[in-house]
Amino acid sequence: MKDWRWAFLGLVCFGLVLRIGAVERGRGQPTERISGSAGDVLEDDPVGRLKVFVYELPSKYNKKILQKDPRCLTHMFAAEIFMHRFLLSSPVRTLNPAEADWFYTPVYSTCDLTPNGLPLPFKSPRMMRSAIQLISSNWPYWNRTEGADHFFIVPHDFGACFHYLEEKAIERRILTLLQRATLVQTFGQKNHVCLKDGSITIPPYAPPQKMEAHLIPPHIPRSIFVYFRGLFYDVGNDPEGGYYARGARAAVWENFKDNPLFDISTEHPTTYYEDMQRAIFCLCPLGWAPWSPRLVEAVIFGCIPVIIADDIVLPFADAIPWEDIGVFVDEKDVPNLDSILTSIPPEVILRKQRLLANPSMKQAMLFPQPAQSGDAFHQILNGLARKLPHDNSVYLKAGEKVLNWTAGPVADLKPW
Numbered sequence: 543m544k545d546w547r548w549a550f551l552g553l554v555c556f557g558l559v560l561r562i563g564a565v566e567r568g569r570g571q572p573t574e575r576i577s578g579s580a581g582d583v584l585e586d587d588p589v590g591r592l593k594v595f596v597y598e599l600p601s602k603y604n605k606k607i608l609q610k611d612p613r614c615l616t617h618m619f620a621a622e623i624f625m626h627r628f629l630l631s632s633p634v635r636t637l638n639p640a641e642a643d644w645f646y647t648p649v650y651s652t653c654d655l656t657p658n659g660l661p662l663p664f665k666s667p668r669m670m671r672s673a674i675q676l677i678s679s680n681w682p683y684w685n686r687t688e689g690a691d692h693f694f695i696v697p698h699d700f701g702a703c704f705h706y707l708e709e710k711a712i713e714r715r716i717l718t719l720l721q722r723a724t725l726v727q728t729f730g731q732k733n734h735v736c737l738k739d740g741s742i743t744i745p746p747y748a749p750p751q752k753m754e755a756h757l758i759p760p761h762i763p764r765s766i767f768v769y770f771r772g773l774f775y776d777v778g779n780d781p782e783g784g785y786y787a788r789g790a791r792a793a794v795w796e797n798f799k800d801n802p803l804f805d806i807s808t809e810h811p812t813t814y815y816e817d818m819q820r821a822i823f824c825l826c827p828l829g830w831a832p833w834s835p836r837l838v839e840a841v842i843f844g845c846i847p848v849i850i851a852d853d854i855v856l857p858f859a860d861a862i863p864w865e866d867i868g869v870f871v872d873e874k875d876v877p878n879l880d881s882i883l884t885s886i887p888p889e890v891i892l893r894k895q896r897l898l899a900n901p902s903m904k905q906a907m908l909f910p911q912p913a914q915s916g917d918a919f920h921q922i923l924n925g926l927a928r929k930l931p932h933d934n935s936v937y938l939k940a941g942e943k944v945l946n947w948t949a950g951p952v953a954d955l956k957p958w
Contacts, residue, residue, distance in 0.1 A: 573897075573899040573901070574897050574899075574900065575900065576863055576902070576903060580860070580862065580863045581902075583860050583924065584858075584861040584862065584902050584903065584906055584916065584921075585916060586861075586920075587920070588634065588927045589633050589634060589923075591927040591930070592634055592643045592926055592927045592930060593634060593635075593642050593643050593644070594629055594634050594635055594643070594645070594646055594923075594926075595636055595637075595638075595639040595642035595644070595645050596626075596635060596646050596648065597645065597646065597647050597677050599647065599649070599676065599677075600676075603648065603650065603669065603672075603673055604623075604648050604650045607654065611653060611655050613655055613659055614650065614652070614653035614661075616749055617655075617747070618697075618728075618746040618747050618835050619661055619697040619698055619728075619746070620909075621697050621728075621744060621746070621747045621909055622651065622652060622653075622696075622697055623650060623653070624747070624909045624911065624919075625695050625726075625909070625919065626646075626648040626650075627911070628919045629648075632919075632923075634923060639681065642683075643926075643930055643931075643932070644691060644692070644693055644724075645677075645692045645693075646694075647673050647674070647677055647692065649669055649670060649673045649694070651669055651670060651696065651698065652697060652698050661698065663698045663699075663704040663705060666696075666698070666704045667704050667950065667953075668953075668956055668957070670694070670719065671717075671719060671954060671955075671958070672957070685938075687722065687932075687936045687937055687938060688722050688938060688943070688945050689719070689720065689721075689722040689723035689945075690722040690937075691932050691936060692723045692724070693725070693726055693742075694720060695726045695727075696720075696725050696726070696727045697728045697744070697746065698729075699711070699729060699830055699831040700729050700831060701716070701725055701729040701736050701737065701741070702720045702725055702727070703715060703716055703717075703735070704717065711736050712734075712735050712736070714951065715735050716735070716736060716738060717950065717954070718949040718950050719945055721738070722936075722945065724740055724929065725738060725741045725742070726741070726742045726744055726922055727742075727743065727744065728743070728744055728746045729743075729831055729832070729833065730833070730854060731854060732854075734853075742922060742925040742926070743855050743856065743857050743858070744858070744918060744921075745837065745838045745858075745907045745908075746833060746834070746835045747909055748835050748838040748839060748907075748908070750909070750910045750911075753815060753839070753843075756816055758820075762819070763820070764820055764821055766817065766821035767803040767805075767821070767822055767823065767883070768798075768803055768804045768805065768821070768822070768823045768824075768825060769805050769820075769823070769845065770794065770804075770806040770807075770825035770827075771806075771807055771809065771810050771811070771817075772791070772829075772834075772836070773786070773791065773808060774791045774794065774808065775792055779830075786829070786830065787829055788828065788873055789873075790828060790876050791828075791829070794806065794825065794827065794850075794876055794879070797877050797880075798879065798880065803880060804880075805821070806825070815839070815843065818843040818845045819843045819844065819845065821845045822845070822891065823845065823848050823869065823883055824836060824839070824840040824846065824847055824848065825850065826840060826847045826849050826850065827851065827876075828854070828873075832851035832853075833851070837907075838907045838908070841867070841898060841903065841904060842907060842908070844898045845898075846868060846894050846895065846898065847869070848868070848869045848879075848883070849864070849868050850871050850872075850873060850876060852873050858918075858921045858925070861906060861921060861924070862903060862906060862907075863897070866893075866894065866897055902916050905917050906918060906921050
């Protein structure tokens with residue numbers, strides 16, 4: 543049995559160092575600028591570098607779905623709604639499709655909620671097929687590329703594979719009609735069938751106003767070493783255990799539930815956001831998918847994200863220096879979390895905190911209303927702008943077809 547008294551003594555001393563650092567910053571010490579290409583990309587202005595045409599779809603694809611269940615405005619997949627609203631008033635929008643670089647189809651595919659608020663994507667493939675049939679029948683632009691100059695927001699757990707269980711998502715694969723389009727999605731994992739080349743990986747939606755309302759004074763010390771609130775076992779969907787989070791969350795609980803350095807629990811207190819601001823490290827383990835809103839929350843609240851998700855592709859990875867601000871722990875190394883985190887030198891932690899304090903990095907993780915320069919909306923546009931100009935090979939010859947409209951499960955072919 544380890545003697546944790548020495549660890550507590552070290553934590554007290556370490557907290558003093560962090561408090562001194564906070565006071566120094568409070569006296570005007572500048573936050574550390576993000577250097578190199580990441581900082582340059584983060585501050586890119588996409589306006590003037592691309593034009594987007596927004597299809598006007600019948601309201602049954604978007605507004606009526608939202609009117610039926612306004613809870614969609616606050617769940618983690620709400621980026622599809624706010625991106626639509628943003629584009630309608632954005633200076634990159636064009637009403638002349640002939641000059642458009644990109645075409646956007648506003649379908650709210652994750653706004654069909656169960657009574658307890660869970661979005662289930664079973665109708666999403668039918669919605670998408672229906673919308674694509676509509677735009678291909680009423681406008682000429684889809685047919686000339688079969689979607690290669692179109693982008694779609696698909697923020698559900700496994701993107702356009704449209705299932706919340708990974709094995710089922712892998713079996714379904716990406717909806718065939720979206721194979722040529724650019725997908726803007728929260729899911730990102732290397733060498734996975736649900737992430738295609740050229741996808742733009744974005745953060746999940748976290749309500750900016752709600753988080754801002756819970757900010758605490760910056761001089762308050764970070765007295766919690768490691769913080770986590772959430773499920774360790776998903777008994778309802780994984781009754782035998784071990785499959786949920788590939789066992790990583792279970793390993794956190796079994797190894798550290800009695801460790802005084804770890805403030806971990808399944809309970810979600812009203813002080814959750816305040817607690818994150820009092821923590822040095824915030825665990826961001828995978829769940830059913832590699833990502834979670836904790837990643838956004840940790841960055842916003844200056845808590846160093848401990849990313850436990852093998853092969854994860856992180857949001858806006860070409861703009862945000864994740865290696866510099868976070869700690870990456872392999873899933874197999876979860877039992878060693880205590881020694882991994884306590885061995886990080888204080889000067890390394892202080893630098894990560896200074897980088898996390900950079901306002902432009904926090905801004906890039908949020909979808910504020912109204913939009914602000916450098917926010918997640920603009921980072922998506924930056925990603926689209928960097929994919930221009932379209933290669934001539936994306937344009938099909940007259941009568942040429944690439945996509946198979948009848949591919950996929952039979953249920954997907956039913957009218958929506």
